[in-house]
Amino acid sequence: MASQDWFEKDFYAVLGVTKDVSDADLKKVYRKLARQFHPDSNPNDKKTEARFKEISEAYTVLSDSASRREYDQVRAMGGGARFTPGGRGGQGGFEDVFGNLFGGGGGSRVRFQTSQDDPFGGIFGAGGNPFGGAQRGPTARKGADLTAAITIDFRTAMSGGEVSLDTRGSKPLHIAIPAGVADKQKIRVRGKGEASLTGGPTGDLVILVSVTEHPVFARDGLNIRVDVPVTIPEALLGATVEVPTLDGDRVKVKVPANTPSGRVLRVRDRGLSSKGKKGDLLVTILIVTPEVLSDQAKALIQQFADLTDDTNPRDVLYRKADS
Numbered sequence: 001m002a003s004q005d006w007f008e009k010d011f012y013a014v015l016g017v018t019k020d021v022s023d024a025d026l027k028k029v030y031r032k033l034a035r036q037f038h039p040d041s042n043p044n045d046k047k048t049e050a051r052f053k054e055i056s057e058a059y060t061v062l063s064d065s066a067s068r069r070e071y072d073q074v075r076a077m078g079g080g081a082r083f084t085p086g087g088r089g090g091q092g093g094f095e096d097v098f099g100n101l102f103g104g105g106g107g108s109r110v111r112f113q114t115s116q117d118d119p120f121g122g123i124f125g126a127g128g129n130p131f132g133g134a135q136r137g138p139t140a141r142k143g144a145d146l147t148a149a150i151t152i153d154f155r156t157a158m159s160g161g162e163v164s165l166d167t168r169g170s171k172p173l174h175i176a177i178p179a180g181v182a183d184k185q186k187i188r189v190r191g192k193g194e195a196s197l198t199g200g201p202t203g204d205l206v207i208l209v210s211v212t213e214h215p216v217f218a219r220d221g222l223n224i225r226v227d228v229p230v231t232i233p234e235a236l237l238g239a240t241v242e243v244p245t246l247d248g249d250r251v252k253v254k255v256p257a258n259t260p261s262g263r264v265l266r267v268r269d270r271g272l273s274s275k276g277k278k279g280d281l282l283v284t285i286l287i288v289t290p291e292v293l294s295d296q297a298k299a300l301i302q303q304f305a306d307l308t309d310d311t312n313p314r315d316v317l318y319r320k321a322d323s
Contacts, residue, residue, distance in 0.1 A: 011058035143203035152212035222279025
């Protein structure tokens with residue numbers, strides 16, 4: 001954009017903000033207007049599309065501190081006047097505006113010799129302008145990022161899959177979910193955000209993932225945890241039990257004799273895979289007691305208690321508490 005265009009356009013008015021608007025507030029206003037006037041939200045509406053281009057053009061200039069400062073200086077010098085080409089009988093152009101500044105009163109004019117159509121080059125050096133730096137146009141800015149939130153089940157999060165995401169005025173977007181995605185993790189999909197109107201790259205789509213809990217499995221880094229109940233006889237005498245896995249099959253796990261409740265047994269390489277590493281399946285043993293005991297079972301348990309009454313499992317606890 002040439003500086004002459006800046007005399008003609010009030011970018012603050014385009015965005016509906018004051019000149020002292022902060023960068024943060026400017027960004028909020030732009031995002032609100034961009035959502036409102038985006039072509040995807042108003043298909044086949046030429047007026048809205050033109051309004052969206054005006055908004056993007058204004059934000060491109062005002063969101064960059066250097067171009068905003070230069071824009072303010074240009075507007076302050078010109079007072080919002082419209083420049084027309086100079087010449088006899090005309091209302092003057094740049095020559096008229098700057099003639100009096102350099103002592104050219106009484107109809108005399110200062111003529112500027114420029115290269116590359118720079119109206120300030122003759123007096124400020126090649127490529128210069130009265131505000132410092134080279135004459136600049138809009139930089140190619142990346143389009144705005146879009147955000148979305150999805151909820152997926154635990155198994156999809158661990159194994160990977162594909163979800164369909166509705167987008168404004170467009171066909172559903174199919175998103176690949178990588179295996180092992182964590183709860184509250186963000187996935188960035190390149191090039192699926194707002195289009196850039198200044199020739200820059202398209203923005204991204206940032207997806208916040210929520211993972212639902214599983215009734216059996218839980219994640220621990222690359223490991224998968226599962227609680228497995230065993231009976232008192234299995235814990236005391238030892239047993240081989242089947243344990244479910246995230247893959248849908250079952251593995252046999254040997255429970256050693258005299259295994260206490262809460263002990264963790266490890267099944268190698270049955271967890272998650274990531275960057276060449278493989279997690280394990282961590283099996284926590286939980287000893288369960290029967291809800292109902294027959295009289296005969298109670299009698300046998302009493303016999304067992306009588307045979308083992310010389311030991312107290314809380315002795316160690318008491319010693320540690322008294323130390």
